[in-house]
Ligand SMILES: Nc1ncnc2c1ncn2[C@@H]1O[C@H](COP(=O)(O)OP(=O)(O)OP(=O)(O)O)[C@@H](O)[C@H]1O
């Protein structure tokens with residue numbers, strides 16, 4: 104599904120953000136990306152959705168090689184990914200329903216199927232009753248659920264989440280995390296960057312820890328070498 | 333498509349002043365081109381009429397007997413270049429001058445003696461209507477003793493011709509300058525819209541919208557402004573045309589407005605300008621969002 108091979112990334116006018124990062128994530132896995140601020144978690148994710156390109160090495164995501172993507176292929180890759188951020192990134196002037204539908208409208212999804220698909224996915228995140236609400240009328244946790252619904256509406260095989268609970272209180276955090284677990288249980292790969300070590304400890308998912316742009320710990324390699332790729 | 337139209341309306345509503353400004357800019361630039369175009373077209377119209385009417389004129393000495401003139405007319409009509417010969421008497425010349433030259437009507441009415449000479453008006457066959465053949469005919473005409481002077485209207489026809497070309501060129505140059513201004517204004521408007529919608533665009537990107545899809549509403553917006561600007565300019569041209577005709581045009585018959593095809597061309601240029609402005613700015617600024 105996802106493979107990083109000796110990836111180096113340096114931002115223009117910046118210090119190296121990733122140094123020789125390699126890992127492989129097979130189908131169906133849930134992976135935590137941890138590490139201090141500035142360790143390179145967001146950079147790993149932005150390489151996965153081709154917002155950034157590696158300077159060296161190879162990033163493979165569901166059959167696409169990010170370093171070699173043409174501009175036309177980038178949207179095709181993104182339609183196969185769900186992406187969720189700490190700050191939700193919803194459109195303020197659209198309702199929950201419209202925000203989710205938006206992700207289908209920009210693709211070539213058949214127009215008449217959109218309302219049904221939107222309602223189905225809103226139901227899945229437990230927000231069917233809030234469909235006509237605007238983001239400002241929703242709590243942070245609810246807004247993040249709308250964002251997750253939008254990420255899921257294209258049925259992506261991979262969900263990327265960059266500190267999805269970073270802006271949420273404890274209860275909302277639990278709810279959103281539980282939702283991500285359910286999504287993963289349905290077979291979707293989930294890659295989640297987080298600072299919340301309690302959450303990481305509580306769930307026994309694979310954990311990749313970054314420090315200064317390098318992997319310093321990968322539970323798949325360091326705890327069970329036989330299971331490594 | 334419905335979605336795209338909704339986006340355009342949304343954008344018009346968000347920046348009504350700027351949208352109006354772009355439309356006005358396109359409108360005025362096309363209006364400038366249009367005004368000069370109208371002048372050129374009407375010149376052209378007048379010229380074709382004139383060129384057909386009189387090619388070579390021989391002025392006849394006062395007191396020449398009619399029989400000599402009739403005989404000479406038959407000779408002249410037999411020239412290979414000549415289509416027909418028309419004898420205009422002194423009285424006919426006066427009547428015509430009074431009818432056609434409004435501004436001299438008063439002056440001619442009070443004259444005791446008719447100052448206009450009689451003349452032979454010679455029309456040339458269509459493929460002989462050029463300076464060279466007119467000159468040859470004029471040369472032969474001078475050979476008749478009673479012909480006082482010969483004029484072939486070519487020189488002033490040509491001068492008018494040049495004037496018309498100049499009107500066209502001046503119109504194009506000024507219109508082009510306005511068009512550049514219009515395109516820049518549209519570009520700035522679109523750029524502001526792009527910046528306003530930066531967040532929306534980045535989210536569109538994130539969920540996998542193609543650049544074409546993102547550009548669509550902006551291009552449609554530009555094209556819409558172009559059409560509206562084109563319509564605006566045609567309205568302005570029409571108003572000017574009507575005003576001119578009612579104020580000054582009383583004596584000038586046969587003024588013409590643009591044909592449907594020319595009107596379509598106006599709208600087409602409007603759309604081109606609108607698209608041009610938005611393409612340039614969307615192309616440049618989308619990348620930075
Ligand atoms: N767009 C950018 N331009 C330049 N440098 C950047 C950019 N984004 C990140 N960096 C740098 O790259 C390094 C890694 O940043 P990254 O955002 O990946 O860290 P992170 O682990 O996500 O941190 P946080 O937990 O604070 O989100 C940092 O040193 C950061 O300053």
Ligand SMILES: [Mg+2]
Pocket residue numbers: 144145146265
């Ligand atoms: Mg980060």
